Amino acid sequence: MLIKKPSDIPSSEITPEGLYLSRRRFLGGAGALVGAVAAGGAISEILSPSQSALAGTKLQYSQSQYSTSEKQTPLNDITHYNNYYEFSTDKYEPADLAKNFNTRPWTIKVEGLANKPKTFDIDALLKMQLQERIYRMRCVEGWSMVIPWVGIPLSAVLDDVQPNSKAKFVEFTSLKDPKRFPGQQRNVLDWPYVEGLRMDEAMHPLTILAVGLYGETLPNQDGAPVRLVVPWKYGFKGIKAIVNIKLVDYQPTSSWTKAAPNEYGFYSNVNPEVDHPRWSQAKERRIGEFTKRPTLMFNGYGDQVASLYTGMNLKKNY
């Protein structure tokens, strides 16, 4: 497999700490509120020093050669434009509806065709070797972002449970809890949300489990506490709030494939030449930009992933 090493990120591309902090403050609302929250956090830290990481906690991570140096989408856009049907089918609503979503306690069961199935506690996952991965994200609806995720390669977790030779696919399942997910009170999709990858796609170094964004733990509306990120596939493959990862010998049926098999296939690789039956996929609007830009094959990750699909008819296997 040919792995192209992208150029290192010039330090000028990284958001300056001051600007970053002022943005955080702005998002938190009034300075007093931020102060109160900080004080509250400090007190609870004293009362229970081993308190788990909650949304907005800074993470320790290293940089990665897989990051792009493209201009990053502002945090406010990444957190206020979310396709998260468990909360709402309106992209502007999850930010508010997810405010009080509790991500503790949280475990991720990794099971199925593996020698050492294991249940990971989210806080154990956060203590693993985290990396920042600045990826392009292309939504099937025709818009895109550049997102600085923080996470771990999915392969690290899978290696830990030792998949056996019968494992051909990986099936991911989200939390199903209509009390916490108001959107699950209606059957817009067949809950819980299910996604799947082929084993080689799951083991690919670009595939990560994201636990953070802009250097902090994942905001609830972006899939906290842990979500999948597969940058060469359409965004909906990035299943959020994962509770189960299962190694299987069958091709899992994704929720969107179940909902509209002629529109959303198992692979869902970004492909400007294969249109969605109802709209073109040739171009995309990068959030924050005025004119559309051409969509790249495999979302620009072709050098790294095209070899996974050699000989496959991508029109058929959309």
Next chain:
Amino acid sequence: MKAKYFKPLVFLACLVPLGRLAWKAYNAALGANPIQVITWSTGTWTLVFLMLTLTVTPLRKLTKQYWLIQYRRMLGLFAFFYGSLHFTTYIWLDQFFDWHSITKDVVKRPFITVGFTAFVLMLPLALTSSQRAIRWLGKRWQMLHRLIYAVAIAGVIHFIWLVKKDLRKPLIYAAILSVLLLYRVVVWGARRLSQERVENQRSPLLKRSAVATD
């Protein structure tokens, strides 16, 4: 209510959705994807004004508030106004005059084909909305303006077809339009029935002569 004072107020009220949008745009409050918000908002208001226009006749007859007819043209023209903004947003802001891609969209994408059709069908209605055109077209004017039924149906289908999964909103419009169209079917049916009754009461001779003069 005196139309002289009330009409300008209604006119201003019809401009509120545009004002709100402009205000939000000016304050950069249209969110992460402003062009999509503008497209959605102008499209939604086109549908709302189409529904309002189609509500005038049933409402004035059922409530016997016959003066309401004075507002029908204004509402219809506002439907066309917001439809034009919606269309312009698509051509200019969304596609940025990429005629190749626009042509492909109109031909290949059913939801755009049907939306485009709705807009094109609105054109003759807007062009013949003046008093002069009404007088000039006479009876044909009413025939022509029945096109608004096709426009509204196409508009609602346009909305249904573009939605990814959650059909609640477009189905609300579909339900409202069904009621408005059903009213007309019922009225038309009732009129047919009463006409038949009148004709049956006439002598066979008169009936024959009526047919002959038709």
